Amino acid sequence: MIPWLPAGSDFPPPEHALDDPNGLLAAGNDLTPDTLVRAYRLGVFPWYDASQPILWWSPNPRCVFRPGDFHISRRLGRHLRGADLSFHGDRDFAGVLDQCAAPRDEDGGTWITAEMRAAYLRLHGLGYAHCLTVDQDGALAGGIYGVQLGGVFFGESMFSTRTDGSKSVLAMLWALAPRLGIQLLDAQVESPHLMRLGAYLMPRADFQRELDRLIPDPSPRPWPKGPFRWREL
Structure with a gap:
């Protein structure tokens, strides 16, 4: 119970x-x-x-990434260098929530209920919840949102509308990690997709110790808006 x-x-x-x-x-x-x-x-x-x-x-255990662990395949590297990609921080947070809430399977369900949506919009307004998006050829291609406390980004959900949209966003999130102060990304529960990208499993006790170490102060922090381009980093 x-x-x-x-x-x-x-x-x-x-x-x-x-x-x-x-x-x-x-x-x-x-x-x-x-x-x-x-x-x-x-x-x-x-x-x-x-x-x-x-x-x-x-x-x-907990599924996590550290900045140096993210695996950029040759194919993803070519996409990041060669495609017309533009990344933005905290642009249209509500729209990112709606993209993540869109049904993705046959039952048409979503865990981002109206109550959850309103809650994360409030967190965003207070500076705790953030999003990163990527445009390809001027159109939205993918995004991620989550909550940052101290040096930890708690990833909540991602979406793609174009091939490699969410992978590109994760790659840029790690490229920006030093500027954002992120030292650990919580991906919550493992999946084959995340493990192929370099995530690994951390026992809960170790995860709790990392939270204690990386969140001495949970105060909100602003994110840079961009735009960012991979080849300009």
């Missing part, structure tokens, strides 16, 4: 999360900015659909 949390409650220790389903920690609480910032600082994130209460997760 998992605990039910009244609004504004503290979270139980992440190590209390269930093994099956992996990482389910609690239900309830709310999606106010204060609650979300406290959750992310603990390595806890919300994930649920419209038919469920708010569910909070802390998977073990």
